[in-house]
Amino acid sequence: MEALSEETREQLGRIGTANVVLGIPTFNNRETIGRIAEASLAALGNHLASQSAVIVNADGASKDGTPERLREVIGDKVPLLQVRYPMYPVRRLSAPLAGVPGRQEAAGSIFQLARQLGAGVCAVCDADLENVTGEWIDRLVSPVLDDGIDLVVPCYLRHKFDGMLNSGIVSPFLRALYGRRLRQPVGADLAFSAKLMDFYAGQENSNGDAPSLIDPWNTVPVIANGFRIGQTFLGPRAVHPREVAPDLSDTLRQVLATVFDPLERTAAFWQKVRGSEEVAWFGPPLEVNCDPAEINVKRMIDSFRLGCQDLAGIWNLVLPPATLLELRRMLRLPDTEFCFHDDTWARTVYDFALGYHLRAIGRDHLLQAMTPLYWGWVASIVKELQEADSEQVEERLERLSRQFETQKRYLISRWRWPDRFSP
Amino acid sequence: MSSQVNGVLNQAAARIVKSVADFVPGLLAFVVILLFGVLLAAIARRMIRSSLRGIEFDRRVKQWGLSELAEWSPSHSPSLLMAGLAYWLIILTGALVGLSALDASVTSVLVLRLFNYLPNVLAAILILAVGFFLARFFARSVLISAVNMQVQSARLLSLGVKWLVMLLAGAMALEHLGIGGDIVRLSFAILFGGIVLALALAVGLGSKDMVSRSLERQAGRSADEEEIAGRFHHL
Numbered sequence: 001m002e003a004l005s006e007e008t009r010e011q012l013g014r015i016g017t018a019n020v021v022l023g024i025p026t027f028n029n030r031e032t033i034g035r036i037a038e039a040s041l042a043a044l045g046n047h048l049a050s051q052s053a054v055i056v057n058a059d060g061a062s063k064d065g066t067p068e069r070l071r072e073v074i075g076d077k078v079p080l081l082q083v084r085y086p087m088y089p090v091r092r093l094s095a096p097l098a099g100v101p102g103r104q105e106a107a108g109s110i111f112q113l114a115r116q117l118g119a120g121v122c123a124v125c126d127a128d129l130e131n132v133t134g135e136w137i138d139r140l141v142s143p144v145l146d147d148g149i150d151l152v153v154p155c156y157l158r159h160k161f162d163g164m165l166n167s168g169i170v171s172p173f174l175r176a177l178y179g180r181r182l183r184q185p186v187g188a189d190l191a192f193s194a195k196l197m198d199f200y201a202g203q204e205n206s207n208g209d210a211p212s213l214i215d216p217w218n219t220v221p222v223i224a225n226g227f228r229i230g231q232t233f234l235g236p237r238a239v240h241p242r243e244v245a246p247d248l249s250d251t252l253r254q255v256l257a258t259v260f261d262p263l264e265r266t267a268a269f270w271q272k273v274r275g276s277e278e279v280a281w282f283g284p285p286l287e288v289n290c291d292p293a294e295i296n297v298k299r300m301i302d303s304f305r306l307g308c309q310d311l312a313g314i315w316n317l318v319l320p321p322a323t324l325l326e327l328r329r330m331l332r333l334p335d336t337e338f339c340f341h342d343d344t345w346a347r348t349v350y351d352f353a354l355g356y357h358l359r360a361i362g363r364d365h366l367l368q369a370m371t372p373l374y375w376g377w378v379a380s381i382v383k384e385l386q387e388a389d390s391e392q393v394e395e396r397l398e399r400l401s402r403q404f405e406t407q408k409r410y411l412i413s414r415w416r417w418p419d420r421f422s423p
Numbered sequence: 424m425s426s427q428v429n430g431v432l433n434q435a436a437a438r439i440v441k442s443v444a445d446f447v448p449g450l451l452a453f454v455v456i457l458l459f460g461v462l463l464a465a466i467a468r469r470m471i472r473s474s475l476r477g478i479e480f481d482r483r484v485k486q487w488g489l490s491e492l493a494e495w496s497p498s499h500s501p502s503l504l505m506a507g508l509a510y511w512l513i514i515l516t517g518a519l520v521g522l523s524a525l526d527a528s529v530t531s532v533l534v535l536r537l538f539n540y541l542p543n544v545l546a547a548i549l550i551l552a553v554g555f556f557l558a559r560f561f562a563r564s565v566l567i568s569a570v571n572m573q574v575q576s577a578r579l580l581s582l583g584v585k586w587l588v589m590l591l592a593g594a595m596a597l598e599h600l601g602i603g604g605d606i607v608r609l610s611f612a613i614l615f616g617g618i619v620l621a622l623a624l625a626v627g628l629g630s631k632d633m634v635s636r637s638l639e640r641q642a643g644r645s646a647d648e649e650e651i652a653g654r655f656h657h658l
Contacts, residue, residue, distance in 0.1 A: 249568075306577070362563070365564065
């Protein structure tokens with residue numbers, strides 16, 4: 001993390017301490033920064049009025065006047081600290097899934113200031129949110145202040161077919177492995193306790209000379225290190241459209257790398273976990289939006305079939321013969337009967353996790369090669385839930401998650417004795 | 424007269440006997456060196472085989488995605504292939520060293536030239552190996568990206584890229600070995616230029632309708648995907 005400038009130190013000295021820090025990482029967000037600033041002011045004026053608060057803006061050298069615009073909106077109403085986080089060239093090259101490029105470094109800068117201020121809680125929200133409200137910030141911050149939660153993850157209001165990557169892979173996978181039922185574990189707007197910020201700040205590089213932040217948006221280290229985690233209902237999440245957004249295979253690569261990466265480090269932990277437990281909920285519950293939607297399932301099935309035909313050589317390196325046989329059977333099914341069974345899907349995800357661990361092929365290639373399989377699963381679930389109401393959707397996703405828990409034994413066996421099960 | 428003939432024949436016989444007597448120690452040295460090389464090669468083969476088995480080389484090769492190496496190997500074992508390569512390399516080196524012991528100027532020059540040429544061979548092997556890995560990497564990248572973009576001829580594209588890179592590596596290796604000289608370079612330039620020209624002509628003349636239909640289909644598909652993506656936020 002960067003050393004603080006003289007000006008920031010002076011500002012810190014003037015402010016003294018604060019109990020709540022609202023962190024806003026920015027990078028060329030002039031168009032939307034006003035909304036998040038107004039929401040922050042609203043939260044601090046109403047719900048969190050009794051708390052001493054500071055807004056911390058970590059900016060990655062914006063060229064559109066984002067920091068100036070933020071200063072203009074905030075004025076003197078709330079103390080505002082602005083710092084520049086280090087923007088490494090490699091961060092600029094890849095489009096992040098959410099938030100600003102280099103958000104990890106931005107979070108590091110925000111946590112550093114929050115700890116200097118002695119803050120008990122720090123909420124970090126994306127600057128490109130278009131519909132954030134003061135209530136959102138209150139719902140993120142309150143569980144830390146009132147209930148001693150260390151990490152609050154959001155649960156956004158969504159359409160039943162939104163967040164399939166989350167519902168079909170991330171949530172059931174993390175639930176089965178780490179034993180916590182998180183609805184949307186890869187949310188972008190989070191709140192952290194002081195204890196958790198200290199944990200992140202205490203992580204050091206292998207050479208031990210400078211603190212290096214592990215991804216604060218990844219819930220696995222939080223669970224594996226015994227921190228208390230909670231989830232809070234927020235409204236629908238609308239973000240400002242980006243110029244460069246990652247395509248599906250890139251999204252899949254980034255998300256799955258985040259999920260599969262900690263497997264090796266936490267193997268001793270997740271192999272002992274049995275079953276799963278509910279994670280504390282906060283805020284008024286939201287039901288899944290089940291408005292009818294016309295979706296072209298045929299295109300997804302075509303993508304799956306093309307993958308079966310052309311990527312079989314790569315899948316052969318990862319998937320066992322039984323799964324390959326099942327995929328070939330699915331290839332011959334007509335569109336109307338197309339179905340990706342839960343047990344096959346769960347084992348396929350586990351096989352890819354193992355392939356990632358064993359480096360069966362280059363990791364980026366491996367994760368991107370999963371795209372047609374993911375389309376196949378999405379097609380199957382969309383067909384099944386076309387007419388479903390919110391209760392049926394919940395029940396269906398619960399069934400899928402239970403299947404991931406059941407198949408966990410398969411992952412453990414393959415993890416321990418990869419040769420015995422190797423394709 | 425007859426005594427003169429006898430004298431010449433005796434001198435010739437003496438020269439032959441002397442030559443044979445001069446040659447035999449060299450030949451013996453050659454045989455000894457060769458036998459020593461064979462012995463050394465056998466020991467090295469055994470040691471390499473057991474060390475590679477110890478580090479589970481065969482399994483690792485599969486993990487590194489070099490399954491082709493296993494297919495080319497005797498008994499599908501890359502460890503045996505490596506041990507065999509080391510065995511024959513040591514025997515070859517032994518034979519070359521043995522040849523120089525014959526003390527014949529022609530063989531000495533030949534051995535010297537062969538040793539001088541060896542770096543070129545090693546460089547060519549290195550170029551081919553790097554070319555092989557790059558070809559595999561690019562072929563796989565193209566295949567996965569094309570399938571994810573729903574390009575129907577993804578495998579053909581991938582195969583094309585693979586052979587193009589292999590061809591380039593082959594031409595570079597041959598040039599390094601000094602085989603073919605300008606012919607290899609010219610052939611490669613003509614072949615590569617020919618492929619590009621053929622593609623350009625195919626697109627421009629013969630397949631323009633097919634290309635336009637394909638682009639239209641692609642545009643339609645993009646619209647479809649955008650429509651789906653509009654409803655679908657995967658995260």
